[in-house]
Amino acid sequence: MTSKELIKGTLRVIVLKLLSEHKQMYGYEITQLVKERTDSEIELTFGALYPTLHKLEAEGLLVTKTVVVDNRARKYYSLTSAGNKTATGEVQSYFDFVKAMNLVLKY
Amino acid sequence: MTSKELIKGTLRVIVLKLLSEHKQMYGYEITQLVKERTDSEIELTFGALYPTLHKLEAEGLLVTKTVVVDNRARKYYSLTSAGNKTATGEVQSYFDFVKAMNLVLKY
DNA sequence: CGTATTATATAAGAAAGTTATATATACTAG
DNA sequence: CTAGTATATATAACTTTCTTATATAATACG
Numbered sequence: 001m002t003s004k005e006l007i008k009g010t011l012r013v014i015v016l017k018l019l020s021e022h023k024q025m026y027g028y029e030i031t032q033l034v035k036e037r038t039d040s041e042i043e044l045t046f047g048a049l050y051p052t053l054h055k056l057e058a059e060g061l062l063v064t065k066t067v068v069v070d071n072r073a074r075k076y077y078s079l080t081s082a083g084n085k086t087a088t089g090e091v092q093s094y095f096d097f098v099k100a101m102n103l104v105l106k107y
Numbered sequence: 108m109t110s111k112e113l114i115k116g117t118l119r120v121i122v123l124k125l126l127s128e129h130k131q132m133y134g135y136e137i138t139q140l141v142k143e144r145t146d147s148e149i150e151l152t153f154g155a156l157y158p159t160l161h162k163l164e165a166e167g168l169l170v171t172k173t174v175v176v177d178n179r180a181r182k183y184y185s186l187t188s189a190g191n192k193t194a195t196g197e198v199q200s201y202f203d204f205v206k207a208m209n210l211v212l213k214y
Numbered sequence: 215c216g217t218a219t220t221a222t223a224t225a226a227g228a229a230a231g232t233t234a235t236a237t238a239t240a241c242t243a244g
Numbered sequence: 245c246t247a248g249t250a251t252a253t254a255t256a257a258c259t260t261t262c263t264t265a266t267a268t269a270a271t272a273c274g
Contacts, residue, residue, distance in 0.1 A: 008115035008230075008262065010208060017212050028221050038207040048262050050223060072221060072270060091212060097113040098205055100145040105124050105198060115231060115261075135252050155231055157254060162230095179239060179252060 011044065011052050013094045016079070016087035019062060024078040027053065053077055061086050114149065118159050120201045121151070123186070123194035126169065131185040134160065160184055168193050 018030055025033075031044045056062045061083035065076045079087060125137055132140075138151045163169045168190035172183045186194060 009113040037210045041207040100148040
C-alpha cells in the first residue's frame with residue numbers, strides 16, 4: 001500500500017460505491033474486494049472501515065442483517081434507497097474533485 | 108467548493124507541487140492560485156495551510172524568508188532540494204492513488 | 215498444535231482538517 | 245468618512261477521521 005494518507009476522505013466513497021454495486025456485503029468482503037481490484041495498493045483497515053459503516057448506518061444510508069454462515073456470525077450491510085442516491089452523488093463529487101486536482105497539478 | 112472532506116491528505120501534495128513550480132510563494136498566493144486554477148472549486152483555508160507549511164518547514168523541506176512589501180510583512184516559502192525531491196515523489200504517489208481509486212470505482 | 219486465514223468490533227491515540235479569532239493595511243463604494 | 249472588501253499572517257479550540265493495538269473466535273493447513 002503506497003499512500004496511506006491519501007485515503008482520507010475517500011473511504012466513505014469507496015464503501016458507498018461498492019455497496020451500490022452489490023445488494024449486500026460484509027466488512028471483510030469489502031476490504032478483500034478493494035485489495036483485489038487495486039492489486040493490494042489500497043488495503044482498508046478495520047479500525048477505519050467499521051466506524052465508517054456505523055456512521056453510514058446512523059445516517060440511515062445503510063441497514064444491517066446478521067446471518068450465521070459456517071457457525072460464524074456474518075453481518076451484511078446494504079444501502080437504503082437514500083444510501084443509493086447518496087452513493088451516486090458522492091462518487092460524482094469524488095470525480096469532480098479529481099478533475100479539480102488535475103487542474104492544480106497538471107503544470 | 109464541492110467536496111471539503113476530499114481535500115484531506117491532498118493539501119500537502121498541492122503545496123509541494125505549487126512550490127516546486129515557483130521559486131517562492133507566500134501563503135495567500137498559494138490559496139489564490141489554487142482557487143484560480145480550479146475556478147473556486149478548491150479553496151484552501153489558512154487554518155489548514157499554515158500548519159501544513161510549518162510542518163514542511165520542520166521536516167526541512169522548505170525554508171522561509173520574510174520581506175516587507177507595501178509596509179506589510181510577507182513571508183515567502185521555498186522548497187529545499189530535499190523538498191523538490193519529495194514533491195516529485197508525492198505527486199507521483201498521488202497519481203498512483205488516483206489510478207487505484209479508478210480501479211475500485213470504475214465498475 | 216501452532217500459524218494463517220477468515221471474521222467482527224472497540225478503544226486509545228495521532229493526525230489533519232474546520233471554524234473562530236486576532237491583528238493590520240489598502241482600496242473602493244456609498 | 246466610514247463601512248465593507250481584499251490583501252496578508254497566524255494561532256487556538258474543536259471535530260473528524262484515520263492508525264495502531266487489542267479482544268474474540270472458528271476453520272484450515274501443515
